[in-house]
Amino acid sequence: MKGQEINTTPLARAWWKEAVVYQVYPRSFQDSNGDGVGDLRGLINRLDYIQRLGVSVVWLNPIYGSPNDDNGYDISDYRAIMAEMGTMEDFDELLAKMHDRGLKLVMDLVVNHTSDEHPWFVQARSSRDNPYRDFYIWWPEEKGVPPRRWSYFDVDGSAWAWDERTRSYYLHYFSVKQPDLNWDNPAVRREVYDLMRFWFDKGIDGFRMDVIGFISKDMSFPELPEKYRGNYPHYYAHGPRLHEYLHEMNREVLSQYDCFTVGEGAGVVIEDALLFVEEERKELQMFFSFELVDAMKAAVARGERLDIPSFKRIWSQWIEVFAERGWGSVYLGNHDFARMVSVWGDDSPEFRDRSTKALLMLLLTSRATPFVYYGDEIGMTNVNFISEGQFRDIESINAIKRFKKQNPSADELAAFVRAQGRTSRDNARTPMQWNGEQYGGFSEVTPWIEVNSNTDTLNVEVQEQNPDSTLHFFRALTMLRREQLALIYGDYAPLRPEHSQLFLYRRTLGVESFIIILNLSREPLEMTFTAEEFPGLGEVVLSNVRGQESLIAETGLTIEPFEATVIRAPLE
Numbered sequence: 325m326k327g328q329e330i331n332t333t334p335l336a337r338a339w340w341k342e343a344v345v346y347q348v349y350p351r352s353f354q355d356s357n358g359d360g361v362g363d364l365r366g367l368i369n370r371l372d373y374i375q376r377l378g379v380s381v382v383w384l385n386p387i388y389g390s391p392n393d394d395n396g397y398d399i400s401d402y403r404a405i406m407a408e409m410g411t412m413e414d415f416d417e418l419l420a421k422m423h424d425r426g427l428k429l430v431m432d433l434v435v436n437h438t439s440d441e442h443p444w445f446v447q448a449r450s451s452r453d454n455p456y457r458d459f460y461i462w463w464p465e466e467k468g469v470p471p472r473r474w475s476y477f478d479v480d481g482s483a484w485a486w487d488e489r490t491r492s493y494y495l496h497y498f499s500v501k502q503p504d505l506n507w508d509n510p511a512v513r514r515e516v517y518d519l520m521r522f523w524f525d526k527g528i529d530g531f532r533m534d535v536i537g538f539i540s541k542d543m544s545f546p547e548l549p550e551k552y553r554g555n556y557p558h559y560y561a562h563g564p565r566l567h568e569y570l571h572e573m574n575r576e577v578l579s580q581y582d583c584f585t586v587g588e589g590a591g592v593v594i595e596d597a598l599l600f601v602e603e604e605r606k607e608l609q610m611f612f613s614f615e616l617v618d619a620m621k622a623a624v625a626r627g628e629r630l631d632i633p634s635f636k637r638i639w640s641q642w643i644e645v646f647a648e649r650g651w652g653s654v655y656l657g658n659h660d661f662a663r664m665v666s667v668w669g670d671d672s673p674e675f676r677d678r679s680t681k682a683l684l685m686l687l688l689t690s691r692a693t694p695f696v697y698y699g700d701e702i703g704m705t706n707v708n709f710i711s712e713g714q715f716r717d718i719e720s721i722n723a724i725k726r727f728k729k730q731n732p733s734a735d736e737l738a739a740f741v742r743a744q745g746r747t748s749r750d751n752a753r754t755p756m757q758w759n760g761e762q763y764g765g766f767s768e769v770t771p772w773i774e775v776n777s778n779t780d781t782l783n784v785e786v787q788e789q790n791p792d793s794t795l796h797f798f799r800a801l802t803m804l805r806r807e808q809l810a811l812i813y814g815d816y817a818p819l820r821p822e823h824s825q826l827f828l829y830r831r832t833l834g835v836e837s838f839i840i841i842l843n844l845s846r847e848p849l850e851m852t853f854t855a856e857e858f859p860g861l862g863e864v865v866l867s868n869v870r871g872q873e874s875l876i877a878e879t880g881l882t883i884e885p886f887e888a889t890v891i892r893a894p895l896e
């Protein structure tokens with residue numbers, strides 16, 4: 325077996341750097357047996373579609389045994405397939421058929437916490453002297469009130485839940501049904517490494533590691549340091565033994581396989597970026613930065629959109645930090661945020677397709693491994709749920725419960741629910757829109773979550789027939805990236821960083837050089853190039869508004885709203 329590729333420089337070629345990752349939320353992709361829930365057989369039936377996209381890796385959200393308090397992020401059996409998803413035979417068939425098509429499979433690894441229904445936790449909470457007690461993190465009542473820790477999903481906000489039988493609190497950064505594992509216990513780490521080997525030995529190609537930055541806790545339990553108040557993921561991502569554990573995981577497991585690793589980097593600050601991915605440290609290959617989405621959420625909370633110069637600054641910083649060492653990842657959507665085009669583009673009928681294409685071009689011309697979320701290749705939009713009964717996500721449901729405790733008026737409650745509807749993770753979890761039928765071709769029966777009503781016009785079938793569709797444009801982008809190594813490894817040089825509408829940059833590798841022009845706004849603009857930026861005539865390689873045969877002069881041009889154009893730029 326080939327060892328995990330560790331490269332000495334970011335320019336060293338590796339399949340995981342050249343990958344375009346397609347993320348599939350399996351509950352919502354394709355139902356095959358008429359129960360309204362997506363499943364593995366459904367995914368198998370759609371592999372031809374995925375292959376034709378030109379992506380090379382599929383990341384599958386959790387499909388393990390789970391009571392689904394948090395849609396599979398609460399695991400009760402790490403070696404089983406959840407009944408709704410199918411069987412282990414289905415899984416083996418899926419993996420074999422993916423490999424036949426040259427597709428790699430990356431699974432979700434959720435080991436910061438388990439389900440409270442996992443046998444370890446059932447044991448652990450049965451008595452204080454149970455051998456599994458130390459698999460989790462407890463605060464016995466004799467020690468008084470536990471130090472303040474916030475939970476993401478708890479209705480009351482505290483990350484400590486009371487366990488009556490053993491008269492102790494247990495720690496849960498997420499829901500009460502997601503108790504945090506105690507990584508300081510070597511037996512826990514052994515179990516995790518074992519289950520990772522189990523899946524690698526089945527032949528999977530890697531892991532996306534859920535909140536992996538949170539696994540080490542400061543077991544002296546200080547009060548939350550003041551600087552992290554309101555900013556607790558940053559505290560959670562700085563546990564004292566985090567890098568020791570990642571290094572150990574690499575030594576024990578990852579280094580034994582030719583695998584793909586990406587950690588979820590909630591709370592990771594740019595100053596620490598290289599600690600996770602610098603080649604010699606032998607930890608991970610990549611992680612997801614949260615700085616951009618955190619900035620977006622902060623802007624939304626102020627009733628604004630993130631301004632374009634800030635967007636570019638954060639985007640560029642997270643590319644440039646890996647210029648010499650390590651490697652980055654880029655994404656603009658996943659199962660934890662509202663839809664890409666609704667958040668970063670413009671989902672109105674006028675600009676939906678064009679702005680989706682621009683965002684996809686940004687992802688696929690970036691110097692990092694791009695992750696594209698299912699449905700974003702056709703520009704799926706938010707659903708904007710407006711009534712409580714429509715929500716399925718524990719985060720939204722509990723946020724509404726929490727708000728209700730303040731005894732709001734009916735109007736206040738309705739406004740809160742509508743605001744949730746705009747930001748809820750459920751926006752990104754509605755069924756894949758395959759065609760214009762009632763359930764979008766996802767299922768024959770009422771799905772577990774409503775299908776977006778715009779499936780009648782926004783769907784794969786319609787876009788297959790239209791050569792100018794977002795879907796065809798995405799295929800052109802994956803092909804371009806495969807053909808042009810400059811778009812993957814090439815030097816990244818942002819131009820006009822202060823421009824309030826344009827995202828303009830150059831990618832250069834050897835004699836190949838491309839300029840990428842993205843207008844991230846609804847307004848057209850006039851642009852003049854300086855001779856330094858752009859010497860001579862440039863051939864349009866791909867554009868969402870210009871014909872391919874056109875040439876662009878060095879002097880200046882009008883840029884359309886949400887224009888996205890790649891030019892081959894002659895070097896002087």
Ligand code: ISL
Nearest residue numbers: 394397434476498534535590660719749
């Ligand atoms: O979804 C979020 C809040 O809106 C994120 O902050 C999210 O909680 C954080 O990124 C961690 O996410 C991961 O772990 C969670 C799970 O609910 C998410 O789906 C998963 O991606 C707990 O396992």
Ligand code: CA
Nearest residue numbers: 355357361363
């Ligand atoms: Ca099903």
